[in-house]
Amino acid sequence: MVTLQLKLATIFLHIWSVCNAQNVKVEPNVYGYVGRQAVLRCQFIDPDNALQVTQVTWMKDPASSKINLAVYNPELGTHYPTDTAGRIHFRLPSIQDATLEIERLEMGDDGVYSCEFATYPDGNQEATTNLTILAKPKNQGSPVLVTAGLAEVPMAMCTSANGKPPASISWSRNVIGNITDTLTKNSDGTFTVNSEFRAVPSGEMDGVKMTCEVRQQTLERPDVIQITLSVKYIPIVIIEGYDDNWYVGREHASLTCSAKANPPASTYTWLMNGEPVPGSVTVNGHQLTVTDVTYDVNGTFTCQVTNDLGEGRSKMDVLVR
Incomplete structure (x- = not known):
């Protein structure tokens, strides 16, 4: 996880250094993990001091619902119109730096955030950051107890639950059979992937070992799960x-x-x-x-x-x- 975070940080710093649209500087894309902190950087660059900043506002989903999250006014101070239980706050608010911190990330925090500076005489200037919330899945595999027969039945299951983005699952086996994958989007925006190994069970398959391998963006390395088939005969x-x-x-x-x-x-x-x-x-x-x-x-x-x-x-x- 540390390696992944360092890579993401390197990407963010690179993006920050080359994103030069107008006076408002943000990172176009930020990735965060459920339960952790995300930092949405926003700075106002005015080297000639030609503009007067009167207010800074952060909004979520500015193109649709426009949820006001945080406001800073040099004279009136900070205000948080939306109740977030203190999870969202300015880092060190000023008319040059409106960096926002979101604590204890939730899946619902995923979305587009707009940092808007009200200036005189040019009017409002804004830039947007797309915050993508990643969730580490819970992975498990297990055999399905079956009786030897002539029909193809499920013999093993591998599940990657509540992850974002969805995981990919592959199998390593010495048994002839078929794989069926199903993808479910959960109500909180995470995904559950179920991978089912199906075969015609025989007594010779009892005790045979196989593995399923789960790959997902939040995992440092693939999660390899060993499964021992169980057949009654x-x-x-x-x-x-x-x-x-x-x-x-x-x-x-x-x-x-x-x-x-x-x-x-x-x-x-x-x-x-x-x-x-x-x-x-x-x-x-x-x-x-x-x-x-x-x-x-x-x-x-x-x-x-x-x-x-x-x-x-x-x-x-x-x-x-």
């Missing part, structure tokens, strides 16, 4: 451990049933040729062990795994030599 099952070397008399041959599931697997059931396993086989949850291999275990083993969503299974053909 029935168990994905594989049987491991068969080495194609089961022979009669071999000791301690085993198979392992591995399952990925969300929610987690709750039960494991082993079958052989569609029936309960023979007595020579020991089952301990996901582990199946044959202490002494015989032709009784020649066949197809099935591991059935269940969770709250349903059942998944895998088969392994075992050949006893």
Whole structure:
């Protein structure tokens, strides 16, 4: 933020030095941040002392509503016609310097401001400053808990809320899907950007990490938010451990049933040729062990795994030599 402010200050000083229209000198463009202070510089340059200044007036939106904000008269002093709770005031009012300070900036302060000097004998002279209020957004990202299926659904959301100007959001991902962005202008003049990642969810996507990146003028660097996808799915099952070397008399041959599931697997059931396993086989949850291999275990083993969503299974053909 400090770097951005220094850059803006450099720009303002440059503009100030080259803005030479008539006798009233202002900065054409000033940027401010919600909650902070803005300084609207205004000076009357009359090196020959040819003009007499009788009054200085600041107005907001001079081309339309013409809201009088601050008046300075050398004889009568300062007056603030509009109630701003003391937020708006002259810095050090004089007939040469009418610089205005606005404290605790609000989004409603955004607009065009006119600094007007009443002079004799030339009449009124004025110059305008466009004050742009910037707001730092609140950024967040989150997964959308979904169930594996065949239809495309929202799987992650990234939101940049209450910023000005509106943010831009991009995604970095290793998952095929589509991005949908929506822009909403809020009642206070700020913007909210919602970016939605949509895809056809599968169990393989559960736990996959992706990032959304938010860029906006008030941010020193992009805001990178990591999101971990969350997909509910029935168990994905594989049987491991068969080495194609089961022979009669071999000791301690085993198979392992591995399952990925969300929610987690709750039960494991082993079958052989569609029936309960023979007595020579020991089952301990996901582990199946044959202490002494015989032709009784020649066949197809099935591991059935269940969770709250349903059942998944895998088969392994075992050949006893």
